[in-house]
Amino acid sequence: MAGRGLHHVTLISSDAERSCRFYACFLGMRLVKRTVSHEDPGTFHLCFGDEAGRPGTLFTLFPWQRVPRGRRGACEAWQTSFRIPSGSLDWWSRRLSEADVPHRLDQTAFGENCLTFEDPDGAMLALVEANPFTQPAVWNSSEVPAAHALQGLHDLVLKVREADPLSELFREVLGFTEIGRNGKLVRLATHDGAGGTITLDETGRLARGQLGAGSIHHVAIRARDAADQDALVQALHDRYGIVTTEPKDRIYYRSVNFRSTCGLLLEIATDGPGVDVDESFEALGMGLKLPSSLEERRGELELLLPSLPIPTCNRHVFEEIT
Template identity: 80%
Template sequence: MAGRGLHHVTLISSDAERSCRFYACLLGMRLVKRTVSHEDPGTFHLCFGDEVGRPGTLFTLFPWQRVPRGRRGACEAWQTAFRIPLGALDWWKRRFQEADVPCGIGWTGFGEPCLMFEDPDGAMLALVEAAAPVAPEPRNRSDVPAAYAIQGLHDLVLKVRLADPLSELFREILDFNEIGRRGQLVRLAAHDQPGGTITLDEAGLLPRGQLGAGSIHHVAIRARDALDQDSLVRALHDRYGIVATESKDRIYYRSVNFRSTCGLLLELATDGPGFDIDENSERLGMSLKLPPSLEERRGELELLLPSLPLPTSRRHESEEIT
């Protein structure tokens, strides 16, 4: 790993089935894990990514059924951009038009061609054309051709009151480098692979937002392993006095949470062990996976959780998964 970069981004949605169809059917991302929130097991934790859910390709959801929309504010992620191959924008624009999803072609703050749109909960999203460092893989159960497929996270725009303090934390502790400034924008990069880039958008005295549907719940940064995670926690405390949570076993990675110097909720997530630890790679996302501590409640949780079909294409074909 040349640099840490993003491990995953977690969004709050208001409808598990609708969100699953949007991200898996329309966008062609693979549902690589269907599990629950460890702290709130009556809520799904749905994980989308590339074929095996590599760090940097992961976009995950907490579907808080029927929760009101959030209100955007200071020190939170406002827009998630996904990387697509060069020349793919027109294909995606036609696809969105056929699906009656409003979109518009434009440019990022750093001059990259992009297609801007929103998910059903109003989350701000974009597809950005970028030279692919690796060849795209075919996506199981998706009708998106590999030549146009989403390759992972491209950029995450964080709206902050002041950019420099958070930029320092990302540079000094999390191995990012500043690679550009334009107006109020500061771009940081850890590497050129998916998930390598973050943009800070300095907004001044912007009020705080309110979490809800369409809000980014937290942003996870990669740690190589548990030892690396421990060293990052010590560095955060020694330099900034930040006290992180204890390391928690999330089965597919270990996580530590902390608030940044501006209040942004961040997570340090280890690269492993990965999403295939309890499922064959061909069956990823096909069945509900629970932490061992919750297995005795499986019957109760299956009744409590909303039904979730596994989408197979943008034509909304589906089959039930259990």
């Protein structure tokens, strides 16, 4: 039962426009979808990725306007890493310095050169030089040239009180393989492409966190299609007694959610239909797209949702909207 790695990571932010400016303009990701949370349609669900919004490159946001910052704790994801081409760290270090974004040149525990920094809400991020994978379809934005563009998700650090139980779940059900250990860190992978890696960081008796701005809301794992997803759901039940939600049509993928053995909120999302099912490639992310069940409320929701113009880089990356 082969796993497919990360589908997307969803972060909570406190300012939709500022977050768009940071991820789309400053980091150069493409805003491929502006839609709403199905459970809370007064909240945007904004999706960033490569030029086509492929699974493994997707980083999405729930902007909960003005929400206080979260508190980090056990059983949650702490740091999201993105791939950049080898030799790009100096370029990115200059860009971060010019924007007054504090950062540090570093190495991961597994020997990869990286830059670490935080987004405007305090979310921990890293840019990691990685060997190129097959046909990276980067978004060639006006601000970030293709030679230095983000090439999708690289790694996600999950803080857990005990690494082995969650490692077993990822290995036995979701198709990951352990590829390295360094002290309390366990690295797991499904492939060497975008979104293929996670790292478990064993913390011991660390208190649980509190969701807020800068917190990762959930992590989604890929399934090939509905049949593959159903098989994973059955395996979770048979091996661990885990009961998932009923499958939900999210328009761009079919979704089920569950809590892992340590309480981490996880999702299994199918690779298709994809973000281009209701927009052309050229128009991705340009207009508000709603589920058919909410279309009759479009006027109400457009008044309720915060203003979100096409992101531009003419403001400081940390500047709030007043």
